[in-house]
Amino acid sequence: MRKASMDGFEDMVFGKPEVMEDRPTHFCPGCGHGITQRLIGEVLDELGLQERAVCVASIGCTVTAYAYFKIDGLESAHGRAPAVATAIKRCRPELVPFTLQGDGDLASIGTAEIVHAAARGEKITVIFANNATYGMTGGQLAPTTLIGMYSSSTTGGRTVEQAGYPIRMSEMLATLDGPSYITRVSLHNPANVRKARKAIELAFRAQLAGLGLSFVEVLSMCPINWKIEPVKARQWMAENMIPQFPLGEFKCIPEVEALKKGVKG
Amino acid sequence: MLISESRKTNYIVIEKDKCKACLYCVSVCPREIIGISKEINRFGVNYAELIAEKAFICTGCKACAIMCPDLAITIYHRSSPDDDTTS
Numbered sequence: 279m280r281k282a283s284m285d286g287f288e289d290m291v292f293g294k295p296e297v298m299e300d301r302p303t304h305f306c307p308g309c310g311h312g313i314t315q316r317l318i319g320e321v322l323d324e325l326g327l328q329e330r331a332v333c334v335a336s337i338g339c340t341v342t343a344y345a346y347f348k349i350d351g352l353e354s355a356h357g358r359a360p361a362v363a364t365a366i367k368r369c370r371p372e373l374v375p376f377t378l379q380g381d382g383d384l385a386s387i388g389t390a391e392i393v394h395a396a397a398r399g400e401k402i403t404v405i406f407a408n409n410a411t412y413g414m415t416g417g418q419l420a421p422t423t424l425i426g427m428y429s430s431s432t433t434g435g436r437t438v439e440q441a442g443y444p445i446r447m448s449e450m451l452a453t454l455d456g457p458s459y460i461t462r463v464s465l466h467n468p469a470n471v472r473k474a475r476k477a478i479e480l481a482f483r484a485q486l487a488g489l490g491l492s493f494v495e496v497l498s499m500c501p502i503n504w505k506i507e508p509v510k511a512r513q514w515m516a517e518n519m520i521p522q523f524p525l526g527e528f529k530c531i532p533e534v535e536a537l538k539k540g541v542k543g
Numbered sequence: 544m545l546i547s548e549s550r551k552t553n554y555i556v557i558e559k560d561k562c563k564a565c566l567y568c569v570s571v572c573p574r575e576i577i578g579i580s581k582e583i584n585r586f587g588v589n590y591a592e593l594i595a596e597k598a599f600i601c602t603g604c605k606a607c608a609i610m611c612p613d614l615a616i617t618i619y620h621r622s623s624p625d626d627d628t629t630s
Contacts, residue, residue: 302613
């Protein structure tokens with residue numbers, strides 16, 4: 279966007295994506311969901327999907343996505359977003375449904391839906407925000423909570439005897455044949471946010487190319503429930519979450535590999 | 544013409560009523576041009592604001608804006624009339 283100013287021109291080089299509403303978010307200070315949603319907005323702008331994209335939000339902090347995107351949206355029952363998105367894609371193949379799910383939603387109550395949607399290779403995109411806690415309900419133990427990590431239902435820290443081990447969803451789904459693209463990215467510094475944007479764009483491009491389920495796991499900050507101030511939460515995530523949830527691509531079929539050339543930074 | 548000789552500058556605008564003072568922008572700015580205000584905004588927090596004396600050294604790297612969870616930062620690039628590049 280260029281406008282004339284007193285002594286030349288002014289170009290907006292970075293700002294709110296067109297597809298997003300101009301309003302303050304309801305998220306807590308430092309929440310990674312705001313970044314995730316902005317990245318999705320940038321990708322929808324880039325690919326020109328405002329008329330075709332359908333956001334299927336599930337229960338959790340992701341649920342208010344309808345308030346920020348100027349696209350069609352649906353609220354699904356807890357954990358059932360992949361099933362709803364499957365229905366949309368099968369009934370109206372020209373639409374581009376994507377689900378926006380948290381770890382309490384996708385990795386706990388919605389495990390059956392995501393595993394079977396992935397096994398069937400549904401042509402949908404899943405954005406999975408993993409912040410290792412149940413953010414909306416007050417920081418209870420999630421399937422992805424780290425060993426020894428405080429949560430409001432394991433106040434002495436998660437123990438293996440009591441609550442078992444954290445689930446790595448990306449690795450688990452990568453063993454299936456249906457998905458076309460599975461990756462894990464992080465939001466702890468600007469370089470990784472840029473990588474996350476590329477991964478989300480590739481996931482949408484995979485769907486547009488008619489390939490199987492594309493899945494992006496985004497490691498996201500939840501400073502309020504981790505009881506850490508936001509800037510330290512970035513550090514904490516880099517030091518503690520990334521060793522447990524290593525970043526990288528876990529599945530990328532050759533057709534998706536070929537699409538990488540079209541993805542701009 | 545060298546960039547330093549041209550009148551190209553970058554500047555950022557922080558919308559104070561969207562800022563929730565997570566201070567990610569303050570922590571990632573390589574030139575440390577973003578500080579914390581003394582006043583509070585509608586969220587009741589001391590929001591992030593541009594330090595006026597340092598504003599001209601902004602390189603337009605976008606690190607603050609891409610880390611901002613609240614879409615509060617917009618970056619502009621100013622160029623002189625005889626310069627026709629839009630980059």
